[in-house]
Amino acid sequence: MTVDLAKLSTSSRYSITASTDQILADLDQLEQIDKFAEEKRKFYGLIQVAAWTATAIGLIGGLVLFDTGTTLIPLVITASALALVTALWARSSLKPFAKLDLPDYRYLVLRKMLQMLSRDAGLLRDFTVHLNFVQPAEATKVFPHPYRPNWRVRVYYDTWLILRGKLLDGSRFKLTLTERSVDHCGRNINNKERTKPRTKGLEIRLKVTCPQDRYQTLANFEQVPPQIKLSPGIQLRYFRIMGNTIRLRLSITAWTPLRLMAAEELKRKLQTLTNNQALRQALGSVAPEDTQQVNRLYQGVTLAFLNVYQLLNLVRVTSKQAS
């Protein structure tokens, strides 16, 4: 087990170069940590809500009873103070778990991808993983809005996964997943500050570098239009063969990035639950579990690899025939 809990809670990153088995074991551990943190968060969140409610009831009760002058007043004040202390304690206990409540889809999709790739990587090959669990703190670039005066556009690129490895045919690959989103911000007609977030989809970038001897005829395919097959919802952004490298860029257009996920989740929960501010904060999880999202992303990545290897398999056979 190589997951460093202290490091994970401070940086929210996981980086390693190791065998598939090792990484899969680590991902299992990450899942356990995430589940534990999620439970703790819910537990302390509920205590917090209950304690704040008790404090409020105590205060109101105290005010109501103040005029009557009963002997109950010191009791009510003590109970209210205790409830306040409990609420503050729950709040501080909740904090360390907030960072360990990881976005599930990020490690779930990596697990599926590794299981898929390990079939062609053999048992002894190492993979290099850089997995990031936090959303970007600052915008990648900021520029003035094209037509709205005094408005700005903030662009966010969140590259949360870089996966490198070598497959049995000797080719190296680098897979990068980037969530892209923009914020339009400025003041509206009532002079109120407004932020309008927009998703720009998730970008799957795959670079495959093939060994020269096995894929000699790859250059012959440089001018041939690629036969890219994609499923609905996935768009081709770039495809190019240069020397012995193939670069492919796909985009999943309808994708909610992690940065906007909490807001969407909150909105959804608000509709179903209540308008209570404290409950909103206590229960607003940043990591919604969404298997559909995991599957969509996994399909995109699988399609990227299948498209590249549909071509490479042909290149390999023609290279064999040529030599």
Added chain:
Amino acid sequence: MQDRCDQVVGFLFPHKCGRIIKIGCPYCEDGLRNPSTSFYRTANNPYRTERNLYANYGTYRNQDWGMDFTDADGASLVLENYPEFEQDLGAS
């Protein structure tokens, strides 16, 4: 030279398993062929749904690829002579 597991496995490209010791090999299971891990599309291949993403993966028709390639799913597609297969790494 010992008898190697020659079951064709893989997802992106077919390659031979190449284990020297067949006992405990997940692909050949001591000589008993296990089609669930085969490269080719079989009924109980666990990667069947992924294969469906790309219809006719591993076959190349004339109009699509500019060449008539009939033995695509035959033996020439199978990757051979990769380092693990050549070095005697055996079953691990």
